[in-house]
Amino acid sequence: MCAAALLVGVTAAPAQADPSPDAGAGSGLRGVGWAVKETGTTSRFRGLAAVSRTAAWLAGSGGTILRTGDGGRTWRDVSPPGAVAEKLELRDIEAFDARRAVALSIGEGEASRILRTEDGGASWTETFRNPDPRAFYDCLTFFDTRHGLAVSDPVDGKFRLLSTDDGGRSWRVLPNAGMPDALAGEAGFAASGQCLVASGPRDVRLATGGGAVARVLHSADRGLTWRATDSTVPAGDPARGVFALAFRDRTTGLALGGDYRADQASPNAAARSADSGREWTRAATPPPAYRSGAAWYPYGRSTALAVGPTGTDVTTDAGRTWRAFDGGSFDTVDCAADGGCWAAGEKGRAARLELLRPWGR
Template identity: 35%
Template structure:
């Protein structure tokens, strides 16, 4: 196991370079964001809202609202190109649904509805490619809901793994940014309340079994439950977002009712999730989302009270502040919900794009 022995003194106190605010033409609360190629991106939020840009955010246009979805809260979206996207709503019972478009959001098809209505609540949707995806939901009858699709969302197979039991009745996952579930090198990982993380390991299934009998592989999928060094007291605290690279897995969170509390808001694993350590220098508040910039090898996390970055795999974090000299709007680092670089979304239709030179002075 690699040890956390990086020197905090090597890091500057703060950096200047930030988000360029864009016009979304909506007041919806946005929590879903999916970048395709830097030019094409999709966003989603309250009131059945779905947005799309084809020019890097210079113009965001509203999509047609799926029939019957006018009051749904679209917390997660996965986009594949300018015409194809899948959106997930989060809500109690049958308010948790999955819709799909293949014609650029002119029309939508209802692909899936929470089968546990009136119970259950979808928290995250994650696609590894067009035909393979996952759904995570709050516990029903004591076990987390976990399902996968191998036909691009047309059908979903639920896991019956006995390792999905929740540690307590009031502990579920969070649907803050569609990032409570990821796939790492070893398998699926998800986090939730009280700082609990579930680390899965791929079973010995052949490719043909995965496609033809996915339920057998899902039911054999073992999970270890690990308690991370993150805020854990109360229903509003725990793991809110995860991201994995070949070098590290980073978890961020805290207590969303205490956005300025910087105690235990980030943890890191350098061995694919087997062991975890609290970040040596923490982000300066509750964080709901985290992303990784491959080009500059920089991690970024943001939330209601600001933005932080790390250049050493999430071990040390430093604030990323607006720079008025570069035209940054005051508070451009704050009031964000979800990242899909270079885009970020937040409440009241807030949307922005990270400047290309944002991390330049961090290296």
């Protein structure tokens, strides 16, 4: 049985001791936990693309990109030389397979760039460099292998969108006539590559924070027109808002976030929607602290994971309640179609969800 499949059948039995010191703590997931994979680097990985149980990409600080094809036993350093030389902050990576991927670096002006590889990272092509010093790109997402978007914090009072229809080989700025006005102080968070997420061939959502309220914007036409909805996640401060979105399909979604400052509490920082994001409902039992990443488990229609610097939480009722699963620090999480779930974060941490100890032992 695939280890991640055990998430679907969470029991109330105590967790057994695991080889990994922070796996399964208090989760009730008997022997299922994050198996930390040695990456050989101290980069902080906020960009993650899970291709399968065996293949994944990581993107992080110092221009670092790693790729594994053997379940994390070994990692190949495929960092773009120019990104390393300039110490770019790579905060998002989207992979079509084990050879093709698109990565985003963040920052004001020319620090925001998009890079693409077609040969497993042996070579990279810069396909976009931001010419506008007012723009700051946070996240990117793809609807399929051709169509994708990248989002910048507001420019001239509205969020700015880039669009590609050739798999990231070229990009153009979309008109902003269909984008609602941004709130004062509103922006996106480049914390996990999940502030902009596509679901299906045309639907995409954008998460915000920093303004008076944390909003979720929805487009059903690949970014041409948008509808904004207030979430229930607390905002009202530049450090608070929705940091991650995860949609299981066109209608069912999760919003996670809080206050990223370690000395600040993050109450009620999880919400769910069952109507394409038109309304958001607070989780009855939210995670206990700020969470920056979220992912649905593909074989469990009500099962999802949320990660942050203080641990991982799991829901098995579509976001109504969450409970602690692991105490290790992660910034982002992603699950592949075959059920392979990966997480990544600070100090080179990367992990795969595994059955670390057989049942009954």
